[in-house]
Amino acid sequence: MTDVTDLCALEISEVGPLLRERSVSPVELTDSYLERIARFDPQLNSYIRVMADEARVAAREAETEIGRGAWRGPLHGIPLGIKDLFDVAGVPNTMGSKILRDNIPTRDATVVERLKTAGAVILGKQNLHEFAFGITSENPHYGVVRNPWDLDRVPGGSSGGTAAAVAAGLCAAGMGSDTGASVRAPASFCGTVGLKPTYGRVSRAGALPLAWSLDHPGPLARSVADCALMLQAIAGADQRDPATSLLDVPDFSANLDQGVRGLRLGIPREYFFDIVEPEVKRLIDLAVATLERLGAEIEEVSLPHVEHAQVAGNIIMSSEAAAWHDTWLRERPGDYGADVLQRIRGGLLVRATEYLHSQQMRALIQQDFASAFARVQAVLSPTVPLVAPPIGRTQEPGGPLNVVPRSIANRTTVPCNLTGMPAISVPCGFSEPEGMPVGLQIMGPAFAEPMILRVAAAYEAATEWRTRRPPIGAQAASGIAAAPGNST
């Protein structure tokens, strides 16, 4: 019998071959994750619903199939978590809300369907910021999600449960969604890799919307290679989502070992470094220096309209959200958490001309990036300007910059939701003295996921950040059970 704690520490690209050659069983692997969830999730609160019975059934099916030589691919038998805004047939899809507590879909979201087709085992539905509209995952209905690196801090949001679970080894990888920051910010705060693909690369069908024109489903994982495997399974045209692209889906793992020698990487002259905590700036500077040492040429790029991205993004997001929530806002305002209600109501006040001016600004920012990408293959920035703030203190000024964390957390990520460009967050170190993870954001032109994955993989391979595990995970990896409330 393989040591269960070691099994859960393995990345998909490591355990996948063991499953294929039958030295590890999908049932054994799934049971290991379920055991860890039972032991550690009471502290993290990363799952809204654990689907233990369904997971064991799927794991047994995977075991049978692999046993008879019908291996489906690198995700076959891999236990995954799903943000609780994607439909899983027969299982409540709450979107972290009281209003949708009893919403039971009859069909899987396209991404869930594709992950199941790839042979993945769904462990459960993961906690999030209510209605995916916020960056803290301090959920008033299903409880606060905690950051595995420091249980007194937020994990980021809105895919906070997914990021916390991936980081703590409570799933091998997970599906999140990103409307302004919601894959990348929690990835940065929790020290995981998070990928927002190009708009249209991955179907939104069966994902409850926050803002139709900004929503991007995307994976979170413990390595760049695992993100590539997840993207491979979910990417591609879908009749259920008219915005999906007909472009061929490339092999996202093909270029991961190509390095960055000779690539030109851009550093934005404006905006992205204007408001950044000193420790974040220090670690990003070191990451850029590492890429330069690996052979990349670094040059400044100009993005003159990007200073308006956060306003344009927030206007589009709140307007589209208000349209979707319209009847509930009037009939069930008492069923919302205060912060989300305020934000969505703000969308009711936006005038049509302001929405359209924001859309025009979106086009101008797209043009800025298009000009930059004529000179460089990718653009680098901090994923988030700050490290994970303390729970309960995200709406008041604090931290080294004395800013309201919620007001700046999507500042450096939302430009890519406006432009639809792909962006990935890869861990680039730990702040001192807190020891909190920081993410490097790598942005690329539309449908250039292979390029940003390549840059991220080169950086990841040159550093040791991916080998670090949060205290809650380290205790498990050494076989020591964490005492409740004593795992930081």
Next chain:
Amino acid sequence: MCGAQASCQAFLAAWSNDGMEEVRRIVGVDLTDGEAEALATYYANLARSVAAFPADNLKRTEPPLRSIPGPAL
């Protein structure tokens, strides 16, 4: 000041006089004074930020709003 900015300034002037009532009218539910004031402030800041968009550049830019034909599979 361009037309869009002038229009916005006039709108904001009217809004600042009567913002909380306007918020109540649009939101359409009972709001406490605190809620209405917070929303009025939030919106006024947003509207000021939009007014700061470079109007000349907007004038020459079409918003990316088009029908999407969808995947023909």
